Amino acid sequence: MESALLSPANEAVEGKERPAAMANWLLAVAAIVFAILVVGGITRLTESGLSITEWKPVSGVIPPLTHADWQHAFDLYKTTTQYKEVTGPAGMTLSQFQFIFFWEWVHRLLARLSGAAMALPFAWFAYKRAIPRGYAPRLFALLALGAAQGALGWYMVQSGLQDRTEVSHFRLSAHLLLALFTMAGLIWTALDLRARAAGEKRSARLTALSANVLGVLAIQLLYGAWVAGLRAGQVSNSWPLMNDRLVPDGIDWSNGVLFALTHDPFLIHFIHRWWAWIVVVALVLFARRVKLLDRRASIAINSAFGTQILLGIFTVLTGVAIWLAVLHQAVGALVVASCVWGAHRLGSVR
Template identity: 70%
Template sequence: MESTLETPRTLADPTRRPLAIANWLLAVAGMVFLMVVVGGITRLTESGLSITEWKPITGAIPPLTHDQWQHAFDLYKATPEYREINGPAGMGLAQFKFIFFWEWVHRLIGRLIGLVFALPLLWFAWKRAIPQGYGWKLVALLILGGSQGALGWFMVQSGLVERTDVSHFRLSAHLLLALFIMAALIWTALDLRQLAKTGENRPSRLTRAGMFTAVILFIQLLLGAWVAGLNAGYVASDWPMMQGHLYPEGVDWSQGVLHAFTYDPYLLHFLHRWWAWVVVAALVIFARRVKPVDRRASKAIHNAFGTQILLGIATVMTGMNIVLAVLHQAVGALVVAAYTWGANVDGREKS
């Protein structure tokens, strides 16, 4: 396999197409971004548990007849979410079709990403068009994509038996892996674009400053995923105070510090709010570091986190307005993309 993907060729060989491969990877990254956005809609509409089976191939076709819809609805009726929440609320087949739609679209985009990645990869490999050193990276991205699908089902399973929602730990893993895949696609594409531009095969490397900033951003993304999974965004709708206090009332420390830091919605909401300013400081410093090398990447970082802060405040103050909440998740992904661009530029200069 490796010899097929990475047969050494000269840079002048016209069959090697780093720019075409880079554009393809950026298109796939755009699809992953779309999937993150639709995933946010799926979560906010409480649609994630509507499909109770994992059928990677046949599941691409939704129910088409009334009997098929009724069968899918009957399977959903066996879940705790329906028995304890939606059933008593009077959910009928029409309402079920609405939540089924969003989960189905979310899974369909995942299937399309798999095809859009795998088929061109086979084509480029067959044409021996993949530059040396990139074959294993593309295969690794393919494996990560498949793992994301399995992780998504693992997440859904956590809400089908004893819980009325999915585990916020599994939700965070699912979201963070999606963002990592998107970032890896962008990073690899930028390396290939640089190869096409200069003819030098010198992949960028993550610097210490880039790693430090990534850790700070990762913590905020993790906190955001936990806030989403625990519906902690609803515990306060004022800002900068929470329920009229800087530090919220209601934090439960009775089960220990670790439990509070991983389960308490008041504390996690509070941490997510204020860690955001640590992220802002880190990104400002990092963007200034990147600016002399690529002003566009620096501006992208500033624009992304600035918009994200405003959206976060607006989302809270509107009581988790669904449009703003979806935009908040979408721009969060753009912050990751902008950071990745800047980190690649920074690492390119140091490689």
């Protein structure tokens, strides 16, 4: 009798679940976040981040349309310290301002798109009662992370509008790492949903090995963001030595070790350059473990970090060529994505 009472209800509930469709949706959102990361790299390298001095979540979707609108936006930018001390004295024209405005506008437009791409399907799946049990809080958390990312982005921009010629490298790193964390959460949840669609009821867990490897990688990502924020990549264009020395001249220790570790461009570049090899060792061992379960994920990890190392070297040797630096950031995001895939694979084994 119990079976007769429960089975039809269970079948009805499970029939409404759409884990495969939801997995595809979350991977699409992750792809948008990846695009945001790439355009964010362009925005940083072209010094475009301070070109839009106002935060208008809705009306900001529409860029200046008339010459008067463009001149007004340019006049607002002229009030910034960056214009007064850097771009203004260099003779910035309205067309040059329009170029940097474009990249910041695209960056913010993609951020808005990611929010809509997350919120609207979430509401639709919830309305259709298609969300598997236990996933609604996780999806809501991912939506909240996206909202927090937007708020943190504006908090970062504000730091560059207050007597600075650039944004705070601490806020920049927080903005980047939160975006990567959000992308990782989207991918992990999508993989859980795909497993559920295949009949697996339990979500993957984060193993100790995966947590340690991701922690080592996070340190590298943090220092990479600081390299970008402090323009530390430009202090040396030689490799493997930095200006003919293993440990470069120019490190300022006068304010203490902690200050140097978090502010000095020479030391931050040095750490980012050599911590990369600790990451390589960790990822080689990690990929070997993953290969026992999923050869494709192992290949993805090895391919991503191998390409990333080469791009990092060539970025340095070219004096931070913009297109190489953008590729370096893009592939860095792919390293994170491949490691999440591998970590999820390891965490699926009981």
